[in-house]
Amino acid sequence: MLQKCLLHGTINDEDLLEMIGNHDDQAFNLLYKKYWHPLIHYARRYLKDEDTCEEIVQGLFVHLHNRLTSLKINSSVASYLYTALRNRISNYLRNQAVYKRHVMLAINEDPKKQNDVEQFINMIELQKEITLSLKQMPLKYSEVYVLHNQNYFTIKKIASILNRPVNTVEKQLRKAKALLRNNLKETLQIDR
Numbered sequence: 046m047l048q049k050c051l052l053h054g055t056i057n058d059e060d061l062l063e064m065i066g067n068h069d070d071q072a073f074n075l076l077y078k079k080y081w082h083p084l085i086h087y088a089r090r091y092l093k094d095e096d097t098c099e100e101i102v103q104g105l106f107v108h109l110h111n112r113l114t115s116l117k118i119n120s121s122v123a124s125y126l127y128t129a130l131r132n133r134i135s136n137y138l139r140n141q142a143v144y145k146r147h148v149m150l151a152i153n154e155d156p157k158k159q160n161d162v163e164q165f166i167n168m169i170e171l172q173k174e175i176t177l178s179l180k181q182m183p184l185k186y187s188e189v190y191v192l193h194n195q196n197y198f199t200i201k202k203i204a205s206i207l208n209r210p211v212n213t214v215e216k217q218l219r220k221a222k223a224l225l226r227n228n229l230k231e232t233l234q235i236d237r
Contacts, residue, residue, distance in 0.1 A: 068114075182224045
């Protein structure tokens with residue numbers, strides 16, 4: 046159906062959404078390509094950091110992909126995507142404000158707590174390094190790592206979500222951890 050619609054130039058977002066609901070990865074890729082740059086441009090209106098914009102938009106598409114079968118969009122696809130992105134940006138900005146407030150309180154509260162603040166900042170920097178490393182590794186490894194270590198899904202649940210054998214998910218998780226360890230050697234000062 047996608048091929049036919051593309052040939053005649055008759056495809057619209059609702060048709061794409063229907064095909065995506067039927068697990069048509071090509072339709073999802075087309076939706077992704079259609080909205081990636083406009084959503085990044087929209088995010089830049091609120092956020093200065095290009096990487097953060099890309100990370101938030103990527104997170105939106107990952108979330109959308111994970112909920113394809115249960116997703117019900119009552120408005121237009123564009124309206125849904127922009128509203129969801131605006132909500133994610135609001136959450137990000139709110140979390141950043143809370144983070145800055147906690148750091149400032151910790152610094153001003155007690156000089157003895159300076160080490161705690163430094164450890165906290167180091168932890169945040171490490172998280173940024175992990176995020177960068179995840180972006181650089183193949184998607185099949187990074188998505189398994191994120192689902193397991195950041196969303197706390199079990200291996201069986203990840204296998205079910207991604208429609209992969211459990212053994213494959215286990216191997217991909219081990220590979221993702223090995224790639225992370227290798228990429229973070231300098232940051233963590235690992236001698237392996």
